[in-house]
Each structure stands twice: as C-alpha cells, then as structure tokens.
Amino acid sequence: MSHQRPVVVLVDAYTSGKYLLPEFTALGADVVHVQSTTELMSSMPEPDLSGYAARILHEDLAKTVEQLLPYAPVRVLAGQEPGVLLADALSGALGLPMNDGGLSEARRDKYRMTEALQAAGLHCPAQLSSGDVEQLVGWARDRGFPVVVKPRRSAAGDGVHICAGEAEVRAAAAAVLGSETIYGEANPEALVQSYLSGTEYVVDMVSHEGRRYVCGVWEYRKRLLPSGRNIYDRESLLASDEAPAPELTAYVDRALDALGVRFGPTHAEVIVTPEGPALVEVGCRIAGNMHPGFHDLCAGANQATLTALAVLRPEQFLDRHADRQYAKRSEAVCCTTATELDGTVDRVDERVAAEIAALDTVYRFDLKIAPGGRIRPTVDLYSSTMRIFMSAASMADIDRDYQRIDQLKEQVYRLRVAEGAR
Template sequence: MHSADPKPVAVVVDGYSAGNFYFAAFARLGADLVHVQSTPDLMTSMAPPNFADYLANVVGSDEQELVERLRAYSPVCVVAGQDGAVPMADRLGELLGVPSNGSAFSRARRDKYEMIETLRRAGVRCAQQFKSTDPAAVAAWAQEHDSYPVVVKPLSSAGSDGVRVCQNADEVLAAAENILASQNIFGLSNTEILVQSYLRGTEYIVDTVSCDGRHYTCGVWEYEKTLLPSGRNIYNRDILVDPDGELVPALTSYIDEVLKALDVRWGPAHAEVIVTEDGPTLVEIGTRLNGHLHADFHDRCLGHNQAGLTAEAYVHPERFLERYADRTYRKLQPAAVYDAPTALEGVVASVDQSVVDEIAGLDSVFSLGVKLKPGARITPTVDLMTSILRAHLTAERDEQLTADYERLAKLKDQVYRLA
C-alpha cells in the first residue's frame, strides 16, 4: 500500500471485553477502527469498549441507517466484539458487501438450539435436545429421555451463564423456571429454555480463524472444571494442549465440519467441544474471540493471538492464506488461564496489595486481574462471572507452571479482606 493510500477501516460491533484487543491488532496492520454501539446505553455486564481507540462511535440499531453511516468509511470488514453482536455484524457485513459470513446462518451461529439442529441436518455428530417456553415440558422431555444427567441452559447467553447439570426432573423444572425468571448477561429476558443430553468426557476449547472458507486452528485448551452440588460447573483452568498426537487433529477435523455446517467462512470462532466415547461433540460455538484472550500472553505461548490473526485475515487475506490456512498452531511453551474460585461470602473491605504483589511476582504469572474492588460483594463461585481473580500463566517448564499455580491457589482468598 502506498503512503498516499487511505488507511483501511474495520468496523467493530459492540467491542466489549476481548473485543478491546482488536484496536492493537488492526493498528499493527495500519488500519483504523470504527465502533458500532448497538444499544443506547452501554451494557454493564462486560468490560466496556475503549472509545479512545476508535475514529468514531456510531450508536444505533437500525441496519439501513447504520449501513449509510458506515459506508462513508469504506470498511474492509465488520467484526463482532462479543457474542450478542454476531447477528448484527453478519448483517452489516452482508449489506456493505465486505467479506462476511452473511446472515443466512446467523441464527444458527447464535441460537444454541438452532446451532445443534443445523449440525444434525448436516450429519455432524451432536447432542440430543429439546426447547420450550414451558418448564414443565422441558422436565417432561428429560423424563422421557430417561438418561440423567441432562444440561439445562438459556438459548442465547455466554460465559456459562445459567447453565445447570440436572440429575432428575425436579432439578430440571427448577433450573428451567430460574432461567425464565432471569436475564442473560446481555441484559435480555430469557423466553425459552434448552435441555440437552449430557456429554460425558473431557471438554476442550478450540479457537480458529477463517479466511475465505479456509481455517487455521490457533489454539486448543483443555478445560479443568468442577461440578458443584448445585449442578453448576466451575471452570478452574484452561490448559494449553500440545498439538502433537492424535487429539488436536481429531478436534480440528471435527471443528472443520462444524464450521462448514454453520457457514463460517471469515473471522474468529471459539468452540467448546467434549470428546465423548463416540468422538468430539460440540457443546457450542461463538463466532467471536475467546473471552480469555490476552494478546501479549498468547503471543508468548503461541507466537500469535486470535485478534491479530483475524485482522490479518481481513486486511491481508493472501498473506493469511499463505501462512496459516489449513494449519495448526505450535505450542511455544506451557500455558494456562486460571479463573480462581472462592467459597468466601461478604463485602470486600480492602484488597491486600502485598498478596497481590506476591502472586504477580510468581515466575509463571504473566498477568493478574483482580476482579473485585472495596465495597463489592463477594459470593461463592458458581460460574465464570463469579470467579475472583483471573491469572494468565506461562513458563518454560510444566513443573514451574504447576508449582506457581498451586501457590496461587493457596493465596487467592487472601487477596480480599472482608468487612
């Protein structure tokens, strides 16, 4: 590109949380960003967009009006900053005529019931399931299915919000009623309940980036989780998997089928897959960045990060296809992400900086996020949202990583002094 050429512009819809990594990723390639805020007020359940990173913030939800305003920037792409933004990003990209997954399968990429049914129609291995607006009907399906446990969840949310593993019909009924009485993390009321067969096996994250229908597997992480008596899962660690061996190729091959069935041709995807006795089976997939993304951390342990790869796929597609298409990541060194759980309950009086400093000083701790501030309520962990710390850990040796994780696990509850 000649210096006189205008900078390429990318559009980010609702750039919350991990979506904030898009700025550095596109800026590194000489591109500017424009933000679309789809709601009049900012959502409070996620880290907000950093508006200083953007040329402009366009507020609105009318697609035609947004297209007219965005067309002036001649964007090269439209990406979703978080799960709930996927349908709008798909539609805007389609209307603007830029590389896009299009809107034909948007619902299947967002609605968890339609997602699995789309896989079933395509002949891709998937769970049994049922949905309804009636908790009693959901409980009746589980009883007829007669293979407990089953999983009950909202149709459209994220971050393990509202997900329950239920052992009998009474638990299914209670979980379904609780979902209907609550909002998801995007502030929308739940109107339908999904119940699925329970997938037995180890769960993995499979992160990909696609460019013109060809995919790169940029990370596979094993979930270490604990099932609570309440039926909710606590996700303790994501542990980076060595790509050598049979596991990662099997997961990659399966996810390629999933991406094809859901017509994912461009951009990032974050899939959760359980390897059952029948083989890899999808829990769910979102066409957005991994919520645990930390660009510098991923650069250290993988040599790249999902936001940077996504920017390259859109800004320099020929280069992306040459370097990454149909390939799999290399593991540069051991790594894990730890969402620290707690059994504490009360109000945070203060944060003990000496303990924070001790944790941050551990050799493996690449970054540490202290999630609660004085005055905040601390409650026993039931999901990702109620974990108390997030630490990204990486080291040259597995032994160092394990030792530092065990030390961190002992120190975590000392970070907060309760009133």
Template structure:
C-alpha cells in the first residue's frame, strides 16, 4: 500500500479556485493543475502554480489520462467554469467520482442549461438564442412584453448582461455581445435573450458527494442603479430559519437532479418570482465571492474546504454534512462597491483604506486595481473596483458601517 499522499487534479484553478490547493493540503492531499487551454485566460486571477506539484497543459484525452494515471489521482475537479467540461470528461474516463459528460454542455451553456431544467418540468424563463440582432428583436417583439434580458451564452460575473426595455435596446445589447469576448476570453458567437423574471434574486451555494447535498449558504442580492445599470451591490447572508431558504434549497435540489450534478460544488442564482422559484443560472464551481476565513466566521464552514472533504473523504462529508442545511452564525454581507469615476490610477489613498479597514464590521477590504491600472465606471461585477467582506454581531452594526463605506469608496483611488 502506497504511503504517499493522494493527488487531486484541479482543472482551470482561476479566481476563487485559488482557494482549493490549500483546502486539499489541509487534508493531506497534493494537487496538480490541468490547464484546458494552451494560453492562460488573463481576464481572471491566474492560478498560483507554486501551490501545485505540476501544471499540465491539455492536448488530447489519451495523453492527459495517461499523465493523471501516472500520478494516481483520486479526483478531477473544476477550479473555475471553463474547466467544467474537461473535468467531467477526465473524471469519467478515469472511473472517478464524476457528474459525467452527457450533460456537460448544459452545465456551461446557459441556453442548454435552461432547456434541461424546462425538460424536468421546472419553472424557468422563456428564451431564444441567435447570432443575429434582427432575429433577437423579432423574438422579443413576438414575446409581447418587456423588459427582456440579453446575455452571453457562457460567461459569468454579469459580464455582458443587459435588461432591455424596447427593441432598440435589444438590438444594441445583442450587437455589443456579439462584437465582444466573454470573461473567459472566448468570442461570443451567439447571444441568449430571455423573458424577464420578476422578484428577488438569491444565491444558493452547495457541495455534494455521491448525490448527498449540503446547502453551504443562501445569500440575497441587493441591487442599486449606478451608471444607468441595475448592478449587484450587496450579497446578504440569509438566516436559515427564514421560510424562503427551504423553498430555494428544495428548488435547487431539483435543478441539481435535472443537470445530474452528484459531486462537487455549485453556485446557483435563483429568482423568487411571483410564480415561485425560477433558475437564472448555475455554475458547477465555487462562489466567486467566497473567502474561506470570512465564511468560517459567519457560517462555521467554507465551500473550498467542503469541496476538499467531499472528494478526499466522501464518507466523512456525507456523515457530517449530507442532505443538511447551513446555520448562520452571525450576519454578513459582501459589498461590491461601484465606481462612478474612471481613469488611470495614480495612487491608492492609504488613509481611506485604513479607515475602511478600521470599521468594526469590515473583515476584509479588497482593493482590486493597482497604481497604473484603470478604473472603469461600474456596469457589472467585473468593473467594481472594491470588494468588502463585512460581518458583525447585528445587522444594524453592518448597516451603519455600510453607509460609511458608501461615503468612503470614491476616496480610495487617486487619478
């Protein structure tokens, strides 16, 4: 019997996927990175390859399977959304815990995703995909009601998402998407247009092992109108005893079944509409706003360590977390501060940053743009220049500090 520590392959460990190596290390496992593309996807925070025993570049199934067999990997998982199809396929070929490749497209392509959910009989938006702005306008007009939503097929972080009030706005939004690349630096060859779902929007994060799901946390989106866009402002942690949580988790369970997600994480966005919960989209990966230490404080667990446990010690995961729901330890929000300014950053105002960090409920303030970088007017999550994690004893304490942050946010960057 081998005495070496087990090896886990992480495909495309970008952005919050950077938290996974340490989580597996804490359980005594080593990690190897698998890159699904020859070039790095520079639109996201790159993986820190120093945390891996190697960085393998995918060329073909046969050679990659051979390399992973030589390492005797015990699991293959996606670190970020572009890696989902390859992680599905490699885990399937290696005979490891897998969601299988049959529905991989539906876990990445938002059109196929909604169609799979519709096929399962679940409430969801009406939709149409096209490569032609005129066809999108025709569909919107035939729907008979505005607003409608235009978005890329496979992006994230609200990249390219527009809520359109009339045919002219639809045409402009579609043309903009088709002329651009998504967050993963891939060309948008088609665009998705959907009916607008009313109601409040929520995040439901989960981790599963062998079909046993743990609801990691439910967060409610709070939005503000900035620069002509209704953008995500705060993610607010919802207490597990609120009635909406049970309804949302039950709905997400049916979504996971429809997409055959039996293993690993999901980050699901759901609207609680006047007709009931309806899927916005689901990613088979970590929450992009996840910070392990912050989540340990407000929830007593975090998605990265739960993923590691689910793959490295699945029986222990199921025994402790399987088919259960989180308990909120204390109130928390994640504030994605918007900017009405833009320009090249000359310097960071350290006094403003210190004042932000000194607020009682601020756990961590992430200053996303360095001197020499560019701040854009915020139109989506990608263009928010500050991310601030907040938690405290009471909601009132957080609200008081949030109001001060709104006053301070535009003092951080000097142009």
C-alpha cells in the first residue's frame, strides 16, 4: 500500500479528540483511527469516525501493528485519555517519535505519576495505594484529615472523594474498589493522598522535542457537594504573565520533564498550595474543554492546530511557537452545568436553549444529552449536562450571563413522565 500523503494514527478520539482529525487533514495528512476497546466507551459521546482513512479495532499489539504497517504512519497520538498507553505501545513498536517509554505508566497511573514527581524533587501529595480498605483508612488516620480517595487510572473527576474522617475514607475506598473506571477498567487498588489546600489551575501545552508552547492557563472553580464530590463548575483564562501563571508554567515544565514528555499535547491540573504548586495529574492529550475556534479567539492559538503543526511541520512549530506562550485576547470562561435531574430525556426545550445561546457572551453552547438519553445527578465531568464557552471584554458581563444560565439550566431538558404518573 503506497501513500502520497503522510498518515497519522489517533487512538480513541473521543470528546475533544475529534478536533485533531480536521487539523491533520488541513495540513495534508490522512488519519487512521484505532479503537482500544471492543465496544465504544458508553461513558463518552460516540465519536464520528466517518472521516478517517481507516478504522482499526485493537485486539492485540502485534495484530494492530501489522494492520498499521502498510500505512507507514509518521506518528501515533492519543485522541483522549484511554488511548495514552496504547498510543505509546504502538509508537514504540513502530519506531516512531514518542515520549519516554519507560515512564509510560507514570503518564497514565496517578500513583506512579506522583512517584515520578517525588523522585524528581517536585512538590506533590503524600500517598498510599492499596487494595485493603483498612490499610487505606489507617494511613489516612495517621496522616490526618482531610484526604482524597480516587482511582489510579480514571479521569474527569470520576470516583474522586474528599474525605473528612475514617468512615468517609472507608466508604470512598470501598466504592472505588467495587467499581470500574469510566473507561471500563477494574480498580484493584484505590489511591489515598494528602489533601492539597489551595486554588486549582489548568496548564495546557504542546511539546516537540522537549520544547513547549503554553496554550493557556485557566483557573478552576469547583463546587463541593455534600457527598464529598468536588464537581467542575467553570474555568477562567488568566493572562500568561498574571500571577500565578508564570510559576505554574515553570512547575509544569519541570513535571513534564520528570514524566518523560517530549512530544504532543498535555493537560495538567495543578493546585497552588502554601508550599507552592503541586500536580494533581497530567493527561498526555488535548484538554477535554478545548475548542479550536474559542481558544483561537481568546488565546490566539489552540492545542489541536498546534499539535498537527508540530507533527507535520515541526520546523515551523519550533521556529514560531516553541519556548513561547499565549497572549490573552479577551476574558474567557468555559462552564459545565450540573444537574439534580434523574430520568430519561424526552426532549430539549428549544425556547430555553435558544435563550442561553443568544446571551451576549456565549460563544458556543453544547448540549451533552440527546432525547432518549439518560440524565442523572452530576458527580463528575461526564455527567454534567451542558458545556458553554463564554467570551467578553468584561468579566462582569460573563458573570451576568452565567447567573442567567444557572437559573435556566434545569429547564433545558424535559424528562419523560413514567406511565404510572400520567
């Protein structure tokens, strides 16, 4: 099989991973999709795979490599978090540029990730991983409360509990050990970590040969539920020279070095504690709340475009973007709405949806649940109901429209009425 155009492989291009395909295509490449699981992951919206040059269902490494060899791919990238390990394995087997293979697990497993940072002398939480609930409870008791209990290999806030006492740790650890991650993986162990007190931020970058472009630094605002779940609410863009952005980018740069990251997009979550920045986790993929047009508008560049540029035109990336950072062009907020609704969506109230979309500061408004879909009380990012990108010259204008969205959000989805209630 001969290809005139370069071929790029994306593994599990869920959610914002969908934005990579048109960027690679625009720069003259064909893209092959590899699905790491037998069935598409039900926890995430089904990706549109119609634009790919080929679609491969992964069964085992040797077979997938054999299927990819005729395409002579120039790079393999994770489209979203579940594809990180397989993308590394395929890159190594195909002899392609990749991040440090010896640290692959540390870029996916939160326990190993923190171990790697500790070895590099970076500030990070104390921790214990165990399949024994009482061992986890004992560690937390000795360490002192609060603590955080979470799965080792999930994302989007899945299974993360902030615990103030032994009973909460016991319940949270049992819940993690008795469940699968949002990616359908078993949890043989749960992770307990010391609680990092401070404001949480996002630092998004794209790397090539260890040189990086900072795409954005965002401040998180989360909402703590009585259950101990800390759910996503909104994130706001900082100027690149606004404190603590410079301190955060310097810390994340060192963290990525410690994790062997030399290529591709990264999405890091960091808490600024009284002792300085500490990594919560980093994903070697583009940010879940990344939208190319919105990020171009407010920050002058976006991860999807820059990732394709670094792969296909590396000299241009190094010349124009490496060792540089974004310039904030407007106030910008991405908010994800929570719900207390529980049931099946009968329809979307188009009048309410249109009112939200028409608000002055709303750049883009994404409904996350279609009619017939299940809606349930929000516990993590994937169970939020809407994603809204907002931009304006003034944060006061965004705050005004945000308050109106908060008033309207539970009126967007209309639920089916049970037969017995009619």
